[in-house]
Amino acid sequence: MGSLDAESMTSGPIHVVAGVLRDAQGRVLLAQRPPGTHLAGLWEFPGGKCEDGEAPVDALARELREEIGIVVESAHPLIGVPFRYPDKSILLDVWQVSAFSGIPLSRESQRLAWVEPDALDGVDMPPADRPAVTALRLPDRYLITPALAPGEDDTLMRGIERACRNGVRLIQLRLPGWSSERIAGLARRVRNLCRDHGARLLLHADWKLAAVLGLDGVHLPARAAATLVQRPLPVDRWVAVSCHDAAELAQAARIGADFVTLSPVYETPGHPEASPLGWERFAELVAEVALPVFALGGLETDDIDAARMSGAQGIAAIRAFWGAENSAPV
Numbered sequence: 001m002g003s004l005d006a007e008s009m010t011s012g013p014i015h016v017v018a019g020v021l022r023d024a025q026g027r028v029l030l031a032q033r034p035p036g037t038h039l040a041g042l043w044e045f046p047g048g049k050c051e052d053g054e055a056p057v058d059a060l061a062r063e064l065r066e067e068i069g070i071v072v073e074s075a076h077p078l079i080g081v082p083f084r085y086p087d088k089s090i091l092l093d094v095w096q097v098s099a100f101s102g103i104p105l106s107r108e109s110q111r112l113a114w115v116e117p118d119a120l121d122g123v124d125m126p127p128a129d130r131p132a133v134t135a136l137r138l139p140d141r142y143l144i145t146p147a148l149a150p151g152e153d154d155t156l157m158r159g160i161e162r163a164c165r166n167g168v169r170l171i172q173l174r175l176p177g178w179s180s181e182r183i184a185g186l187a188r189r190v191r192n193l194c195r196d197h198g199a200r201l202l203l204h205a206d207w208k209l210a211a212v213l214g215l216d217g218v219h220l221p222a223r224a225a226a227t228l229v230q231r232p233l234p235v236d237r238w239v240a241v242s243c244h245d246a247a248e249l250a251q252a253a254r255i256g257a258d259f260v261t262l263s264p265v266y267e268t269p270g271h272p273e274a275s276p277l278g279w280e281r282f283a284e285l286v287a288e289v290a291l292p293v294f295a296l297g298g299l300e301t302d303d304i305d306a307a308r309m310s311g312a313q314g315i316a317a318i319r320a321f322w323g324a325e326n327s328a329p330v
């Protein structure tokens with residue numbers, strides 16, 4: 001420790017692949033870093049460094065075979081976390097292992113443990129793993145409520161219920177033009193509805209009201225995040241930020257946000273003036289940020305695969321997840 005890592009000095013960050021394995025109850029496998037290694041004693045996702053010229057998916061299969069004796073049968077990328085330790089820079093490339101054969105066993109005398117995803121926050125893990133833990137706990141669809149007129153409470157309740165029935169598990173309550181009193185009057189009903197469906201509810205912008213109402217967190221506009229030096233809510237709540245460029249992404253990371261939206265990927269009727277990023281630029285921006293990113297702007301459910309291939313957690317949308325009144329659950 002302490003000496004500069006020659007590899008990271010000469011050839012950019014060290015590419016590290018790590019796998020998220022789950023058991024039948026959905027618990028995640030962690031391994032404890034052995035004494036004498038970098039970050040000894042901390043609990044990590046099993047994995048290790050890519051060798052020269054080795055494809056990440058091959059490195060993942062090799063590391064998991066060497067460390068825990070399993071054969072990876074299917075895996076897909078979860079999140080890439082660029083991270084700078086004092087003595088080295090890494091790209092922590094975390095994959096979901098959706099199918100494997102064999103029983104994970106310690107092959108290198110490291111301790112292993114299966115942990116509930118919601119308990120991961122309490123485990124001592126390397127700092128680079130935090131965004132990956134967040135990514136594990138977030139779904140791939142994020143509903144933003146449409147701009148309903150004040151008083152359209154029943155339309156709002158019906159739309160949220162419809163979305164929940166369609167499997168949406170993360171919702172931003174955004175009601176432009178509504179007074180705090182009106183929002184407060186309704187938010188508890190919305191919160192209870194979301195809880196019944198196991199969905200998490202964030203309030204747009206007003207973190208104080210979100211805290212008072214006991215919601216799951218806040219979603220800040222970029223201009224609000226720009227005025228903060230740290231996250232406005234404790235770590236047991238979500239703090240999300242709307243971002244549009246590299247500077248806003250960097251600011252979201254600086255204040256300790258949990259995740260962001262990045263928009264607009266396509267042109268949208270709501271913001272015809274904003275020039276769309278397109279998937280290529282979107283992917284470049286995502287690669288630089290150590291946070292889960294939802295793609296936003298003119299997207300449909302069918303775009304989730306493109307979003308994930310561009311490094312996104314998934315997509316955020318109003319129209320795509322709101323559905324039509326009277327439509328049956330899909």
Ligand SMILES: Nc1nc2c([nH]c(=O)n2[C@@H]2O[C@H](COP(=O)(O)OP(=O)(O)OP(=O)(O)O)[C@@H](O)[C@H]2O)c(=O)[nH]1
Nearest residue numbers: 016018038039044045046047048049090092126128129
């Ligand atoms: N495997 C793994 N490494 C991580 C995680 N988070 C994290 O910061 N790292 C860092 O990424 C680097 C990966 O190193 P490693 O020691 O696992 O590499 P390796 O299996 O190829 O081992 P070796 O170099 O001893 O042969 C270490 O600096 C480690 O601290 C994680 O969740 N899993």
Ligand SMILES: [Mg+2]
Nearest residue numbers: 046047048049
């Ligand atoms: Mg390793």
